[in-house]
Amino acid sequence: MSTDEKKKRTWPRLVLRWTIQFVLVVVVLGAIVFGIMFRGALYNRFYLFPKQAAAWKQIAESRQEVTLDDGWTEYRGVCHSHSELSHDCEVKHPDILRAARLADINFICMTDHAREGKADYSTGWKGDHEGVLFVRGFELDHGFMPWGLPDDTVLTSDTEYTQMAEQIASKGGVLFYAHSEEVDRRDWELPQLNGMEIYNIHTDVKDEGEVEEFLKNIAVDLLLSLNKYPDQTFRLLFDRQTAILEHWDELNKTRRIVGIAASDAHQNSGFRGFYTEDGKLLVRDTGPDKGRNKPMSLNFFTRGLLRMFCGPLEPGTQIFRIEMDKYDRSLRFVNTHILARGLTEPDVIDALRNGRAFVAFDMLADARGFTYFAEGGGAKAVMGEEVAVQSGLTLRAASPVHCRFTLKRDGQQLDQREGRTFEFAVNEAGNYRIEAELNILDEWTPWVYTNPIRVR
Numbered sequence: 001m002s003t004d005e006k007k008k009r010t011w012p013r014l015v016l017r018w019t020i021q022f023v024l025v026v027v028v029l030g031a032i033v034f035g036i037m038f039r040g041a042l043y044n045r046f047y048l049f050p051k052q053a054a055a056w057k058q059i060a061e062s063r064q065e066v067t068l069d070d071g072w073t074e075y076r077g078v079c080h081s082h083s084e085l086s087h088d089c090e091v092k093h094p095d096i097l098r099a100a101r102l103a104d105i106n107f108i109c110m111t112d113h114a115r116e117g118k119a120d121y122s123t124g125w126k127g128d129h130e131g132v133l134f135v136r137g138f139e140l141d142h143g144f145m146p147w148g149l150p151d152d153t154v155l156t157s158d159t160e161y162t163q164m165a166e167q168i169a170s171k172g173g174v175l176f177y178a179h180s181e182e183v184d185r186r187d188w189e190l191p192q193l194n195g196m197e198i199y200n201i202h203t204d205v206k207d208e209g210e211v212e213e214f215l216k217n218i219a220v221d222l223l224l225s226l227n228k229y230p231d232q233t234f235r236l237l238f239d240r241q242t243a244i245l246e247h248w249d250e251l252n253k254t255r256r257i258v259g260i261a262a263s264d265a266h267q268n269s270g271f272r273g274f275y276t277e278d279g280k281l282l283v284r285d286t287g288p289d290k291g292r293n294k295p296m297s298l299n300f301f302t303r304g305l306l307r308m309f310c311g312p313l314e315p316g317t318q319i320f321r322i323e324m325d326k327y328d329r330s331l332r333f334v335n336t337h338i339l340a341r342g343l344t345e346p347d348v349i350d351a352l353r354n355g356r357a358f359v360a361f362d363m364l365a366d367a368r369g370f371t372y373f374a375e376g377g378g379a380k381a382v383m384g385e386e387v388a389v390q391s392g393l394t395l396r397a398a399s400p401v402h403c404r405f406t407l408k409r410d411g412q413q414l415d416q417r418e419g420r421t422f423e424f425a426v427n428e429a430g431n432y433r434i435e436a437e438l439n440i441l442d443e444w445t446p447w448v449y450t451n452p453i454r455v456r
Contacts, residue, residue, distance in 0.1 A: 041220035044236075049229040055440045056231075059365045059401050064420070066369040068398035070382050072339035072356065076368055077107035077133075077348070079336050080145065080178060080197065080262035085112040085124055089266045090288055091327055093125045093134075099265075100132045103331035107133040107338075107348055111145050111178065114138055117157035121149050126345075133343050139178050140164075143186055148349035149173040165192040174353045176260060179203055180244050188251060194353055195258030198241065198248050198449060199334055201325075202264040205237050215269060215324065222270075222322050231363055234329055238361075240446060249411030252431045252452060258355040258384065259451055265330035270323035273306075275313045281306065286323050335362045337370070339382055355384025355451040364438055364447055365401055372397040372434050372450045374426065386454040389429055395453065397422040397434050404444055406435040429455050 082089040083096055089112075091099075100108055110124055119138035126136050137147040142161045146168045149155075153171055155164060168175050169192040177186055177196040181203045187193075197203070208214040215222070218236055225233045251257045270286040280295035281302075298306070303313070310319040337358050338351035351357055360367030373382045376393035387393065397405055398421045405422040407415040409430040426432065431452035437444040 041218075041224050044221055044232075045224040045228070049225055049232040051441055052232045052235075053229060056364060059438060059440075062402065063366065063400045066371050066398045066400050068371045068396060068421070070339065070371050070373045071380070072382060073341065074337055074339055074368060075106040075343055075348070076335050076337050076362070077105050077109065078103075078263045078265070078331050079109040079176070079260045079352075080111045080139070080200065081108055081265040081331070082112055082139075083110060083124065085115065086266070087113055087115075088268055088288060091265075091267050096125075096327065097129050097132055099326075099328035099331055101130065102328040105132065105331055105335065106343055107135060108331075109135040109137050109147050109348070109352075111137045111139040114140055114155070114157055119146075119153075119155040121153040121155075122151045126151070128343075133345065133348065135345050135348060143177045143179055143182060144168075145176040145178050146173045147176075147352070148345065161187070162190070165190055168192060174349055176258070176352070178262065178264075180247070181206070181241075183247060193257065195260055195355070196248065196251075197262045198244055198259035199359055200262035200264050201237070201330060201333060202262075203244075204239055204241065205269075207239055208237065215271075222324060226322060226324065230326070230329060231332075234324060234333065235363070245449070246411060249408070249431070249433075253410055256355060256384075256454070258352060258357065259359060259449065260336045260352065260357060261334040261359040263330045263334060265325070265327050267323065267325055267327040267330070269325040270321065272321040272323075273310070273319050275306075275315055275317060275319050277315045279303075279315070286321065329363075333361065333363045335360055335367075337367065339384075351384075356382055358383060358448055358450040360448045361446065364440070364445065367400070367448055369400040370398070370436070370448055370450075372453070374432070374453045374455065376426075381453050383433070383451040383453055386456055388456055389427065393426045393455070395422075395424040395426055395432055395434075397436075397450075399436060399448075401438070403436040403438055403447060406437070408433050408435065426455055431455075 084090055084092050119140055121136050124136050125134040135147050137145060139145055141157055149171050165175060174194045175192050176194060179200060180196045205214050221233055248259055268286050272284055272286055274282040276282055276295050280297055282293060282295040284293055307313060313319060337360055339356035340347040340351045373380060374387050374393060374395050377390045379387050381387035402420055404418045406413060407424055409432050415424055431454055433452035434450045436448035438447045
């Protein structure tokens with residue numbers, strides 16, 4: 001074989017070899033760049049979230065029933081949730097019921113937005129539906145959340161807020177403030193005020209920026225982890241709401257302000273993609289269509305990627321949906337537990353009015369059975385109630401799982417210890433509440449906030 005023939009045969013091999021080497025270099029460099037740019041999301045997906053999931057499971061498996069008895073029946077529920085009656089939610093009541101049953105809650109206090117300035121208490125679901133109690137309610141101007149009003153009640157947005165508060169009280173309702181972070185926009189001296197949210201999921205998201213901004217910041221986490229670790233991904237929004245808790249403690253020094261949790265469920269924080277009739281991609285959020293988004297043109301490459309990840313592209317169909325705040329997930333994230341005689345609307349309203357309640361992040365661990373009361377000298381008081389200082393008065397708490405109890409009097413830490421039970425001898429007046437934390441991957445994580453027992 002001649003030298004020229006050898007060169008002719010060698011040249012294609014060299015080109016192929018160089019091409020393969022070039023592609024490998026590009027792939028390696030691309031992987032390195034991807035790893036550097038999205039190292040946080042990759043760390044979460046392949047290390048942190050699996051560790052968290054295992055830790056949560058281990059806590060659940062260690063659960064033991066609490067034997068300490070406060071004399072009440074406990075019910076787990078949700079306060080502050082929306083339905084299709086709200087302008088920013090599409091979820092229908094039968095779907096809310098399915099979500100509530102998945103979340104294993106006993107009651108749900110709705111807070112739909114007023115329509116055309118009117119909060120009509122004859123609308124929406126009420127009463128028992130397959131074991132879940134629905135309580136009608138609305139989220140109104142000034143942060144008002146009134147529950148327990150008669151069906152013929154219609155509150156109007158043009159009513160001056162102090163007059164509306166008087167109207168709510170005269171009809172036997174309770175009044176809570178939503179979005180307690182808006183301190184300057186609330187009248188904290190309002191006589192008819194019964195309580196406030198000490199935790200709200202939407203409030204927690206807001207300290208990360210606007211919802212859309214937060215979703216963009218965790219978009220890679222959503223793509224990588226939402227399917228495999230949905231609860232852990234959702235927990236990325238959590239931050240301790242220290243300022244709100246401090247404000248709550250300060251208010252309770254002069255009056256009783258009951259603390260509750262808000263799921264603020266909407267199921268509208270996510271993305272869904274549609275393949276249009278003219279072959280474009282339309283991306284919308286998962287709330288009601290506001291007509292703000294324009295379809296994006298696709299080329300051969302991007303259309304191929306969509307087919308690879310989403311399957312066949314049928315014109316006019318939804319091809320993907322990334323839903324962070326799935327309704328049942330919001331209902332499981334944080335709950336309000338109440339102590340009541342039964343599961344009726346009057347029972348729920350009475351418990352909320354009097355503060356026989358505690359807040360728990362049940363997504364981390366089921367807090368049912370957590371107990372806290374004061375007793376001594378024949379007297380006994382559960383959270384939200386009042387008892388006189390007397391000899392032998394003792395605070396007692398018990399948890400179904402190992403936790404760290406922190407006792408606070410008027411917002412100041414008095415004692416802290418680990419275990420399943422807690423006792424503290426009381427000899428001084430004040431508002432005594434318990435915070436309980438779980439040790440998750442060597443980090444003490446907030447789990448339970450009780451309402452205070454008032455010692456006088």
